[in-house]
Amino acid sequence: MKSKTHKDDGVGYSISQMCKRTGYTADTLRFYEKAGLLPDVRRAGGRRVYTDEDYYSICIVTCLKKTGLPLAEIRRYMELTKRGERSVGQRLELMRRHEAEVKKKMDVLRVCEERIAFKVWYYETAKHEGLKAVKDIDATLERYRCETGRKVDF
Amino acid sequence: MKSKTHKDDGVGYSISQMCKRTGYTADTLRFYEKAGLLPDVRRAGGRRVYTDEDYYSICIVTCLKKTGLPLAEIRRYMELTKRGERSVGQRLELMRRHEAEVKKKMDVLRVCEERIAFKVWYYETAKHEGLKAVKDIDATLERYRCETGRKVDF
DNA sequence: ATATCACTTGGAGTAAACTCCAAGTCAAGG
DNA sequence: CCTTGACTTGGAGTTTACTCCAAGTGATAT
Numbered sequence: 001m002k003s004k005t006h007k008d009d010g011v012g013y014s015i016s017q018m019c020k021r022t023g024y025t026a027d028t029l030r031f032y033e034k035a036g037l038l039p040d041v042r043r044a045g046g047r048r049v050y051t052d053e054d055y056y057s058i059c060i061v062t063c064l065k066k067t068g069l070p071l072a073e074i075r076r077y078m079e080l081t082k083r084g085e086r087s088v089g090q091r092l093e094l095m096r097r098h099e100a101e102v103k104k105k106m107d108v109l110r111v112c113e114e115r116i117a118f119k120v121w122y123y124e125t126a127k128h129e130g131l132k133a134v135k136d137i138d139a140t141l142e143r144y145r146c147e148t149g150r151k152v153d154f
Numbered sequence: 155m156k157s158k159t160h161k162d163d164g165v166g167y168s169i170s171q172m173c174k175r176t177g178y179t180a181d182t183l184r185f186y187e188k189a190g191l192l193p194d195v196r197r198a199g200g201r202r203v204y205t206d207e208d209y210y211s212i213c214i215v216t217c218l219k220k221t222g223l224p225l226a227e228i229r230r231y232m233e234l235t236k237r238g239e240r241s242v243g244q245r246l247e248l249m250r251r252h253e254a255e256v257k258k259k260m261d262v263l264r265v266c267e268e269r270i271a272f273k274v275w276y277y278e279t280a281k282h283e284g285l286k287a288v289k290d291i292d293a294t295l296e297r298y299r300c301e302t303g304r305k306v307d308f
Numbered sequence: 309a310t311a312t313c314a315c316t317t318g319g320a321g322t323a324a325a326c327t328c329c330a331a332g333t334c335a336a337g338g
Numbered sequence: 339c340c341t342t343g344a345c346t347t348g349g350a351g352t353t354t355a356c357t358c359c360a361a362g363t364g365a366t367a368t
Binding site: 014015030043045 | 345
């Protein structure tokens with residue numbers, strides 16, 4: 001005999017289970033739902049019951065978020081998803097644009113990382129030989145190039 | 155004869171010149187100074203006069219900011235810088251820690267970018283063949299692997 | 309001399325993304 | 339029946355990083 005309580009209907013997770021699975025707090029999951037970042041989550045007796053589908057949606061959201069897509073854009077994406085087949089073109093557009101953004105971001109990070117690596121080397125040298133040993137910027141950059149084979153542009 | 159006005163003392167930039175050079179707004183530069191992210195900028199007749207030194211400081215700040223170091227940490231770094239030689243060890247520490255963070259961030263971005271690339275392929279395929287052609291997740295992932303030689307882990 | 313213009317200050321306001329809280333509900337165990 | 343505990347809601351508060359504003363100053367152009 002089928003039960004209507006969420007405990008018994010076989011598949012579905014409570015909010016606390018979803019928190020464990022995703023690493024989000026319950027407040028954040030509720031906030032995301034309110035903000036339209038998740039497909040409408042089913043209720044049983046007033047409580048949220050998450051499906052595996054919901055979990056995958058959350059994963060995409062996480063991925064988009066980690067790569068810096070603002071919540072408003074994620075929301076837009078989710079709204080497109082709900083509109084089904086006819087929004088595929090727009091979703092493709094959105095993903096392509098975001099992919100380009102992510103690549104740009106990675107390039108920026110790469111360049112900055114090089115400069116930070118130089119700073120690490122700089123302070124290592126300064127720690128051993130004193131700050132005066134690295135006072136002359138041009139000479140220090142040249143020395144860095146020689147010692148590490150890497151260059152850094154100012 | 156030496157003048158005391160900032161226009162005549164040879165080296166130094168006004169805030170608007172610095173804005174052009176760095177891309178920041180005047181408000182942001184003032185905000186950064188107030189927040190302790192820059193060494194104390196010299197004044198001439200009440201106006202800020204930026205040096206090349208200041209410019210380099212701003213560049214470092216930009217670099218740290220772009221890689222996600224919060225302003226509070228940047229402020230701490232700048233305070234260490236002002237303490238001279240005896241803070242070199244701490245500055246090294248800070249830079250090393252941040253470099254590790256940046257590397258972690260790049261790894262995350264790489265993984266997410268792979269998933270987004272898959273989504274792009276997914277919607278390209280869906281656009282040509284309809285959403286039903288990519289309905290089965292496992293089959294679609296396999297097809298993606300075959301067609302692109304790339305894998306994506308869920 | 310006066311108007312213009314870039315600058316000054318302190319402080320208030322904004323946007324994004326949570327994060328916390330109070331008050332209430334609901335099912336299960338003792 | 340009563341308590342417990344995980345959940346519900348709406349709404350207020352927080353943090354970060356700016357961004358804007360009003361009122362004022364000081365040098366230069368007409």
